[in-house]
Amino acid sequence: MTIKSAGGEDEGTAEVDPDDAGVSGYGTLTGRVTFDGTPPNLTPLVNQGDAGVKDSSVCSIEAVPDESLEIDPATKGIGNVVIYLAKPPKYINPDLASAETDVEPAVFDQKGCKFFPHILPVRVDLDQPLVVKSDDGIAHNTHTYPQRNSQFNQAVKANDRDGIPIKYSRAESEPLRVTCDYHSWMKAYHFPIDHPYFAITKPDGTFTIEGLPAGKHEFKVWQERGGLIDRKLEVTINPDETTTIDPAKTTYSPDKFKL
Numbered sequence: 709m710t711i712k713s714a715g716g717e718d719e720g721t722a723e724v725d726p727d728d729a730g731v732s733g734y735g736t737l738t739g740r741v742t743f744d745g746t747p748p749n750l751t752p753l754v755n756q757g758d759a760g761v762k763d764s765s766v767c768s769i770e771a772v773p774d775e776s777l778e779i780d781p782a783t784k785g786i787g788n789v790v791i792y793l794a795k796p797p798k799y800i801n802p803d804l805a806s807a808e809t810d811v812e813p814a815v816f817d818q819k820g821c822k823f824f825p826h827i828l829p830v831r832v833d834l835d836q837p838l839v840v841k842s843d844d845g846i847a848h849n850t851h852t853y854p855q856r857n858s859q860f861n862q863a864v865k866a867n868d869r870d871g872i873p874i875k876y877s878r879a880e881s882e883p884l885r886v887t888c889d890y891h892s893w894m895k896a897y898h899f900p901i902d903h904p905y906f907a908i909t910k911p912d913g914t915f916t917i918e919g920l921p922a923g924k925h926e927f928k929v930w931q932e933r934g935g936l937i938d939r940k941l942e943v944t945i946n947p948d949e950t951t952t953i954d955p956a957k958t959t960y961s962p963d964k965f966k967l
Contacts, residue, residue, distance in 0.1 A: 731799040731921040733947025740913045741789045741929065742959045743779050748967055750774035753893040754821070762891055763846045767821035772893060775826050776933050777965055778911060785913020786960075788827050790883055790899060790930040791941075792906035796833070801919035804904040806834065813837040815871070816898070818848055818864070818888075823896035827883060827932075832876050833902040839871030840864055849889040852898060856880055861889075876900035882930050897932065922947040929958070933965040 754761050754772035761767050778787035811834045817824045821844065830838050840850045842864045852860040856878040864872060879902035888894035899906070905925075907915035922945050929938035937960050945951055 731923070733922050734801045734919045735922055735945040735947055736950040737917045737920055737943060737945060737953070738950060739791075739915055739953035739958050740783070740955055741786045741791070741909050741915070741931075742913055742955060743784045743786050743965075744959045744961045747779040747781060747784065748777065748962075750777060763821065766844050766846050767891060770820055772820065772822050777931075777967075780912045783912050785909065785911070786931065787909055787911040787913065788932065789909040789913070789915075789937075790827065790906060791909070791915055791917065791927050792899075792901065792930075793903065793925060794881070794928055796903035797905070797921050797925070799921045800903060800905075801921070804919045811836045813839050813871075815839055815841060816850070816874075816886075816896070817841045817843060818894070819843040821846075821848075821888075821891050821894060823886065823888075823894055825896070827897045827899060827908050829899045829901055829906060829908065830876050831902075831904070832879055832900045838874045838876065838898070840874060841871040842866065842868045847890065848894075850874075851887050851889050853885045853887075854880060854898075854900075855884065857884075857900065874898075878902075882928070882936065883932075920945045931960075931965065933967075934960075937964045 752771040753774050754768050756768060756771040758764060758768040814828055814830045814836055816828050830836050842848050845866050847866055848864045850862060850864055857876050860874045862872060880900045883897035883899040886896045886898055905917055905920060907917045909915045924944045927941040928936055929941055931937050
């Protein structure tokens with residue numbers, strides 16, 4: 709495998725360009741995104757029992773954490789980082805390119821005046837449906853801020869388990885912000901994307917992307933506070949192999965996150 713961050717030097721030789729006349733096979737990419745330094749202590753957005761917040765009988769039953777930078781104390785891995793190809797490669801693993809049956813809807817939920825999940829991918833190439841639900845006994849509002857799609861701004865009634873559909877028809881260049889206009893601290897992200905080559909890091913910072921065509925690829929690395937913290941993370945995938953990125957290539961300093 710060859711790895712090169714923006715401005716870095718190659719550590720090997722690329723084997724195959726996945727946009728050449730063919731592809732020699734597919735492989736898997738794994739890695740961990742980590743924080744270089746002492747993790748900051750982020751104060752909760754809403755404190756437990758705070759009677760001064762709107763709809764406090766629901767919204768402050770439990771504290772609402774600040775999820776803008778989630779760092780695992782044991783590994784310094786960063787959760788909710790998105791690693792993705794900016795555009796689909798010419799050759800996509802057939803097992804990932806289409807669905808033989810209806811695609812399961814993406815579900816965007818809310819509970820305790822908090823969105824779930826914090827970052828939600830949506831496969832527009834598979835025409836994946838998206839529904840917004842609520843498990844709170846109060847009304848909410850879902851307001852999206854896309855660049856390439858139509859904006860959605862609609863109230864969600866209390867305990868709506870049927871859901872309201874949102875339609876994304878185009879891929880976005882990076883995750884888009886979603887807020888609740890009724891509860892100003894509520895924020896999450898949707899990521900409409902038109903291929904399967906992306907991952908959202910787990911709480912310990914690890915990720916896996918399967919079925920990548922063999923050859924060199926340039927990934928983008930996005931994090932909520934820092935935006936595109938790496939615009940050109942180059943990796944080379946060998947067929948039928950699992951490639952693990954050198955942790956030094958995906959370790960980022962505090963200044964990347966505007967601390």
